[in-house]
Amino acid sequence: MFESLEPYLAIFRIGIKDNLAYKTDFALTSVFRLAGSLVMLLVWTAIYLASHATSIGGFTLTAIYAYFFLINAVHYVIYSNIDEFIQDDVQSGSVASSLIKPIRYPLNLLFRTLSENALLIVVASLPLFAIVAAFYPLNLNAESIALLLAVVVIGNIVVMSLDFLIGSLSIYMTNIYGIMSVFWGVVSLLSGGIIPLSLFSQQTQSILFMLPFQLLAYTPASILLGTISYAQAIHALFFGAAWAAGLSVFAYFWWERSVKKVMSAGG
Amino acid sequence: MQEYAIEVKNVRKKFKAYEARRSGSFVHRLFRDKYYKRALRGVNFAVKRGEIVALLGRNGSGKSTLIKIMSGILYPDSGTVSVLGMNPWEERTKLAMQLGVVLGAHGQLYWNLPAMDTFALMQHIYHVPAKEFKERLNYLLGPLDLKDVYMRQVRTLSLGEQMKCNFVASVLHLPKLVILDEPTIGVDLPSKQALRNTILEMQRDYGTTFLITTHIVEDLTMADRIIVLDHGRKIYDGSRRRLEMLFGDKKVIELEFGRTVDLKKYLRFGSATKIEGNYVRLEVKQSVLKHPAFARLLANSAVADYSVLEPGLGDVLMKLYNKGGEKNVRKP
Numbered sequence: 001m002f003e004s005l006e007p008y009l010a011i012f013r014i015g016i017k018d019n020l021a022y023k024t025d026f027a028l029t030s031v032f033r034l035a036g037s038l039v040m041l042l043v044w045t046a047i048y049l050a051s052h053a054t055s056i057g058g059f060t061l062t063a064i065y066a067y068f069f070l071i072n073a074v075h076y077v078i079y080s081n082i083d084e085f086i087q088d089d090v091q092s093g094s095v096a097s098s099l100i101k102p103i104r105y106p107l108n109l110l111f112r113t114l115s116e117n118a119l120l121i122v123v124a125s126l127p128l129f130a131i132v133a134a135f136y137p138l139n140l141n142a143e144s145i146a147l148l149l150a151v152v153v154i155g156n157i158v159v160m161s162l163d164f165l166i167g168s169l170s171i172y173m174t175n176i177y178g179i180m181s182v183f184w185g186v187v188s189l190l191s192g193g194i195i196p197l198s199l200f201s202q203q204t205q206s207i208l209f210m211l212p213f214q215l216l217a218y219t220p221a222s223i224l225l226g227t228i229s230y231a232q233a234i235h236a237l238f239f240g241a242a243w244a245a246g247l248s249v250f251a252y253f254w255w256e257r258s259v260k261k262v263m264s265a266g267g
Numbered sequence: 268m269q270e271y272a273i274e275v276k277n278v279r280k281k282f283k284a285y286e287a288r289r290s291g292s293f294v295h296r297l298f299r300d301k302y303y304k305r306a307l308r309g310v311n312f313a314v315k316r317g318e319i320v321a322l323l324g325r326n327g328s329g330k331s332t333l334i335k336i337m338s339g340i341l342y343p344d345s346g347t348v349s350v351l352g353m354n355p356w357e358e359r360t361k362l363a364m365q366l367g368v369v370l371g372a373h374g375q376l377y378w379n380l381p382a383m384d385t386f387a388l389m390q391h392i393y394h395v396p397a398k399e400f401k402e403r404l405n406y407l408l409g410p411l412d413l414k415d416v417y418m419r420q421v422r423t424l425s426l427g428e429q430m431k432c433n434f435v436a437s438v439l440h441l442p443k444l445v446i447l448d449e450p451t452i453g454v455d456l457p458s459k460q461a462l463r464n465t466i467l468e469m470q471r472d473y474g475t476t477f478l479i480t481t482h483i484v485e486d487l488t489m490a491d492r493i494i495v496l497d498h499g500r501k502i503y504d505g506s507r508r509r510l511e512m513l514f515g516d517k518k519v520i521e522l523e524f525g526r527t528v529d530l531k532k533y534l535r536f537g538s539a540t541k542i543e544g545n546y547v548r549l550e551v552k553q554s555v556l557k558h559p560a561f562a563r564l565l566a567n568s569a570v571a572d573y574s575v576l577e578p579g580l581g582d583v584l585m586k587l588y589n590k591g592g593e594k595n596v597r598k599p
Contacts, residue, residue: 010391014377014384021379021420097375099340101392102363262340 007103008111015115030123037072037128040194041065057199063225064196066136070221071193073128076120078155078216080113086167087176095262106164106255113160132224139226147233148223154240155215161247162187168258192218198227209236212243271349272444272476273314273337278346280307280332280499306332307343308499314492316443319470319477321487324496325588330480331370333496334448337478338368351443364393367442369450374433376421382432383417386439393440400439407435410468411461426453434462438469445469447479451486463489484580495587502592510583513593516553519578522546525571536561540585545571550582 020026041064048061059067086109089095098105132138166183170176188194191213197205198218208214219236222228228236285299307329314320324330335341336348339355339362348355353362376385390400408414411431416424424432430453438445445466451459467489469475479486487493487507495503503510522533524545533539536558537551555561556575565573587593 006394007388007392010388014380014388017384018377018379093370094375096335096338096340097368097370099359100338100363100366100368100370102360103392104360260342 008107011103011108011111012115012118015112016119019116019119026119027123030120033076033120033124034072034128037068040068044068057196058227059196059198062136063227066132066138066225067196067221069128069132070224071217073125073132074152074217074220075193076117076125077152078220079117079159080156080163081116082109082113082160082163083167083170083176083180085109085112086164087170087174087180090170090262091174099259099262105259110160136225138224140224143230144223144226147230147237148220150237151215151220151223151233151240154212154237154244155220157244157248158212158215158240161244161251164251164255165247168255171258171261187213187216190214191216192221196222198222210239212240212247215240270315271313272316272318272351273312273478274347274349275310275312275333275337276347278307278310278333278336278343278348279305280329280336280341280343281305282332306499307336309346310496310499310501312494312501312504314476314478316476317470317474318491319466319479319489320492320494321490322478322480322494322496323482323487323584324480328496329499330496331448334368334370334446334478334480337446338366339363364440365443367437367440367445369430369433369437369445369447374429375436376429376432378422379420381418382413382421382424382436385421385432385436386417389436389439395440403439403441404435407438407465410465411435412458425455427455427458430454431458431462434465438475441473442475444476444478447477449480449482451481451483459483459485484584487580495584497588497591500592503587505593507580510587511578511580513583513587517550517578518553518556519576519582520549520551521574521576522549522570523572524569526569528567528569533564536564540582550578550586 044064045061048056048064054060056064086095089098095105098108101108133140162183166176166180169179173179190208190211193216196218197208197214200208214236219228219233219240223233282304283301284304285301287299288296290296310329310333322330322333332341336343337350337355339350339359342356350362351365355362376382377388386400386404389395390397395403408417411434413428413431413435416428417432417435421429421432430450434447434450437447447466451462454462463486466477466479470477479490481487490507492505493503493507493510494501519540520537524547527545530539530542530547533547533549536555537549539547540550541548551561564570
């Protein structure tokens with residue numbers, strides 16, 4: 001078991017080194033990523049000032065700040081770049097070099113993205129989390145942390161399955177930047193990454209809570225803020241787990257089919 | 268143990284490809300036409316264990332397709348392939364442990380890191396014990412003149428140094444079969460020779476089998492056998508000596524003219540393999556050199572300089588490509 005993981009741990013280590021090869025660039029890119037939260041904060045500040053409301057949908061302005069900082073912190077734990085890796089490998093032709101190695105290409109991609117995520121957690125997620133924890137009373141106890149971990153794991157499975165599904169399209173279409181931008185933009189909206197889901201109408205919410213995207217932003221942030229009950233979080237987890245199971249099986253078969261396409265059309 | 272490292276039988280492969288439209292309206296030309304390209308049209312050959320075989324062919328002759336099929340990353344439409352006794356595309360991962368492949372343009376080195384980091388990655392991917400890893404690095408880095416560069420960032424290395432590092436990364440696990448797709452491309456002369464020597468040493472010390480595609484005629488000196496592909500078909504399979512003999516009693520004459528002349532007079536005695544400005548490379552029968560009329564032409568004041576050469580492998584290959592196969596070359 002551990003011996004078979006040896007190549008992948010090596011891929012993880014070299015991934016860390018590769019990301020840190022240009023440290024200033026990495027540091028500045030990380031700071032720029034944090035700026036993403038600031039844009040949302042400015043937009044929501046403008047909304048609150050224009051509406052003269054102290055609370056919108058149960059969120060005070062401070063709670064909204066905490067919400068967007070938290071979903072950004074969670075983003076680097078849950079999201080991955082596997083779809084971009086696949087597209088780059090297909091475009092550069094290095095998918096062929098990867099397939100002639102005695103390792104599984106999907107695991108190779110997984111550990112490449114884990115190395116990137118590990119660094120982003122250290123330089124982005126943890127500082128963001130610390131900033132929020134310093135200024136806002138977070139719901140941190142054994143139950144909430146256990147729920148958060150479960151949400152993160154299932155959210156990861158959902159994102160990676162979607163990554164493989166979207167990334168595989170590059171095998172058929174070569175350039176999928178447009179598709180990735182549109183798809184992940186829509187996912188961001190449906191996950192509560194732009195507007196908290198509780199601000200949508202009741203009918204829209206009932207649909208959104210049956211989709212897996214809520215696990216990628218709204219649910220984890222709300223667990224930490226204590227704005228949803230444990231029963232609601234478990235309900236979200238239940239739907240998310242069912243989606244994760246279905247999507248991962250579909251992604252597996254879709255991926256196998258796509259690799260055969262590489263092998264019949266040329267790497 | 269099987270006698271053959273590679274057995275390829277009647278392999279065919281065609282691809283869907285696209286071609287830009289050359290005529291019609293602007294909108295019409297925004298779209299491409301689909302066509303099918305027959306990359307391999309029934310190729311047969313075998314490579315014995317421990318043999319060094321050079322695979323030659325013009326661009327688009329099917330060499331890279333064949334390499335991908337043998338590496339297990341491409342299915343043929345029909346035919347059978349056995350590599351080290353395995354079906355490459357059904358036992359790809361198992362075969363990969365005993366296979367080293369350098370796909371010329373597609374490097375496996377991490378661009379931002381020293382080559383040593385990629386070597387260390389290969390050590391873990393192929394489970395090479397630390398002691399053997401160190402020994403093999405010494406075995407390869409010294410002769411390839413890489414000891415001063417392997418700790419430097421790959422992006423700062425010359426193309427030749429990158430190619431050599433790519434080679435090292437592909438053979439650190441001492442594979443039984445090494446497939447090299449244009450390994451000496453962009454490599455300087457001393458490095459080319461060092462690569463060739465290392466390949467010969469690995470064949471001698473470890474009995475490694477090599478299949479090498481190349482466009483560089485000098486690379487053929489290390490090959491035990493040469494296979495030539497053209498338009499997806501094998502047009503030659505034999506020794507270098509036999510290939511050279513294809514020229515028979517022919518000689519090559521290089522002519523440099525000082526002024527414009529009527530070339531027809533010269534082409535009466537042989538066929539031109541190259542005409543470039545005032546330079547003509549002429550292929551003639553040996554007996555032509557003693558012909559008084561030809562001697563007079565050489566003595567003509569228009570001829571600034573000339574030299575009589577033995578035909579090189581490049582000349583033979585050009586003839587082979589132009590005639591479409593060994594049988595046609597042998598025809599009187």
